[in-house]
Amino acid sequence: MHFSIPETEVRSDENGSSYVAYNIHVNGVLHCRVRYSQLLGLHEQIKKEYGNNVVPAFPPKKIFTLTPAEVDQRREQLEKYMQAVRQDPILGSSEMFNSFLRKAQQETQQIPTEEVQLEIYLSNGQKVKVNILTSDQTEDVLEAVASKLDLPDELVGYFSLFLVQERADGSCTYVRKLQEFELPYVSITSLHSSDYRIILRKSYWDTAYDSDVMDDRVGLNLLYAQTVSDIDRGWILVNKEQHRQLKSLQEKGSKKEFIRLAQTLKYYGYIKFDPCITDFPEKGCHVIVGAGNNELNFHVKLPNEQMKEGSFKVTRMRCWRVTSSVSSVFDNIECLVCSTQNENTVIICSLSCCLHF
Template identity: 55%
Template sequence: MHFSIPDTQELKDDSGSPYTSFNVHINGVFHCSVRYSALHQFHEQLKKEFGGLSMPPFPPKKFLSLTPPKVEERRQMLERFIQIISQDPQISNTDTFNGFFLKAQQETQKEASEASSLDVYLMNGHKITVKIMSTDQTDDVLEAVASQVELPDEFVYYFGLFLVQKEDGGDNSIVRKLQDFESPYISLKYANKVGSHRIVLRKSVWDLAYEDELVDNKISMNLLYVQAVSDIERQWTLGTKEQLRHLATLQQRGSKREYLRLARTMKYYGYIQFKPCETDYPHPHSRVFVAAGHRELNFRIQTDSSTMKEGSFKITRMRCWRITTSMPESDSQIAIGGQPSKTRLELSFEYLMAKDTLKWITIRTDQAILMSMCLQSMVDELIMKKQGKKMKKPQDRSKMDPQTNQQQNNFSSKAVNENSKGKDKTFVENNAFDTIGDDDL
C-alpha cells in the first residue's frame, strides 16, 4: 500500500477553534483528513496492542501553537510513521488498523452508518445489488456479493472489488482494487463527484494454477467466463482470427467451459492492460503499452508509426521499485476520489538485465500506483505459493491474534518512504528477488 500525507488544511472545530488537519492519501487517492490528536491516540493504541514491536518515531505533543515549519516537520514525521506501520502485516492486517482508517473515512465524509443498497457489476454489465450498511468495509461487501451469487466460501477471496471509471471513449478503465480499510459505498459515492464510476467484481489471482480450482465450480467458472469474454472484446486478450472465430462459435453454443479453456491459451489472458504511457527504455520518451500478468510487466514499445517491439520484465528479476509523486506547491486542490489535479506519477524499477548488471527503468503514467499494486500482489502470490500457504476464507477473518496474522500474511514486500520538497518516493524491496536462480538469468 502507498500511504502519503501530501498536505494539510486549516479547519475549525464545533466551538470555532482552529486546528490543523492532515490529508491522508492511500494508493494515490485522497482517503481522509485527520487531526494530530486522533493519530496520537491511534499510536497509543498500537503501542498497547503490539508492545513487543519496535514502533517508528512519532512526533511528540506540543503545548504551543506550531509555526509553519514545525507543521511541515510534523507532517513529514506522521507520513513516515503511517508508511512504516502500513508495511508491517502484523499491524496492517488487524481490525485496529483497518478500523481506524475506515472510521476516519466515514468521519471525513460525514457519513452516518445506515442500511443501504450497493450495485456491484460484472464485466459484462450484469448488476448485483446487495443490502449493506453504508460503512461496511470492503471484505464485508465482497462476502455479501459472493453470498448473493452463491460462490463457495473457499473461492471468495480469489476475487476482488475494483473501482472502474467510464472513459469518454466508452471503455472502462480500472482505477484501483478496493482495500479493507475503506467503505466501498463511501468510496464510490465520492469518486462519482469527479467522474462516472462503478464497482466491479473481477478475478484477483494471477497464477493459472489457482484458476484450475475455479473452473471445476459452476459459479466461479461462470465468473471467469464473463471476465474472459469482456477482456477479449476490449482486446485486452489477443487471439488469431481462427481462435476468435472458434470462440464466437463456442459462445453461440453456450459452451462456456470450452470457451474458457481456449481463452486461457491466448496472448495476455489474465493480464491487466494500462493506458498508453511513456518510458525511458530503450530510449527516452518511448511510447509504450504496458500490461501486468503472468509474473511480469509486458512492454509493447512503438518504435515508429507502424512497428511495435515487445519485451518482458519478470518480477523475480526486479530488485526493487519506487513510486515518485510530484505535486507543484501551488496546487493544493484535492480531487476526492482521484489524483490531485496536477500530480505527476512515475514508476521506476531496478531490473537485473544480465548477471551483475542492474538498470533502472522508468514509466511515466497516472496509473503508476495501480501498476505498483499489481507488482506487489504478484510478488505476494508467488511467495505465498512457494511457502505452501492457502488463500484466506471468510471464516479466517475472525482470527484476531496478531501472531496468527503474521503467520498467514508474512510475505509482503518492504517499503521505505522518502520525502523531499514537492516530491514523495516510496521504495519497495522485492522479496521474490532473493529467490532468483541461474535458470532465471
C-alpha cells in the same frame, strides 16, 4: 498501496478552534483527514499491542504552536510513519490499523451509518444490487455480492472488488482493488461522479486456480464473462484463427473449452493500465503496462515509432512506483492491480534486476 500525506489544511472544530488536518492519500486519492492527536492515539494503541521494538518512530509532541515549516516537517514525518506501518506485514494488516482508517474515512466524508443499496457490476455489464450498511467494509460487501450470486463460500476469496472508471467510448480504467481498510460505499460516493463503478473480478494470477472456479456453475459464469470481456477490450491477444475457434465455442455454449483455449493465449489473466509516458529507455516514450502471471509487462513505443517489449518478475522487484508528472487525482500505481495512471506519467524504478528490451 502507497500512502502519502501531500498536504495539510487548517480547519475548525465544533468549538470554533482551528487545527491542522493531515490529508492521507491512498494511491493519490484522498482517503481521510486526521489530526495529529488521532494518529498519536493510533500509535499508542499499536505500541501497547505490539511493543516499542515493532512500532516505527512517531514525531514527538510540541509544547508551542508549530510554525509553517514545523507543520511541513511533521507532515513528512507522519507520511513516513504511515508508510512504515502499512508496509509492516503485521501492523499493516492489523484490524487496529484498518479500522482506524475506515472510521477516519467515514468521518471525513461525513456519511452516517445507514442501510443503502449498492450496485456491483459484473464483467458482462450486468448489475448486482446488494443491501448493505454505509459502514460495511470491503470484505462485507464482497460476501454480500457472493451471497446474492450464490457463489460458494470457499470461492469468495478467489474474487475481489475493483474500482473502475468508465469512459465515454465504452472503455474503462481500473483505478484500484478495494482494500480492507476502506468502505466501498464511501469510496465510490466520495468521488462525486457517475463515471465510477465497482466491478467483481477474479483476484489471482495463477491460472491453476481456474480449475477450482470452473468446477462451480456460478464461478464458471463469472470467469467466462471476465474472459470474454478481456478479449473484447484487447487485453488478451487473439489472431484470426483463434478468434474463429473462440467464436465457435461461444456459439456452442462451451464455456469451459472457451476458457481453456483462452488460457493458451498471450496475456490471459493480465490487467492493462492506461497508456503513459516514460523516461526510459528514452524520454517521451509511450508505454502500456500490464500486470499478470507474477510479472509486469511493458509495451514501449519509441520516438522512432519502433515497438519494444519487456517484462520482469514481480518477485524480483525491490521497490517501484509510477508517479504522475502533472497534477492528477490518480498520482500512483501499485503492483497487484491497485491503481491506474493518466497519460502524463514518469516511471521511476529501483530494481534488484535490470529490465532489458
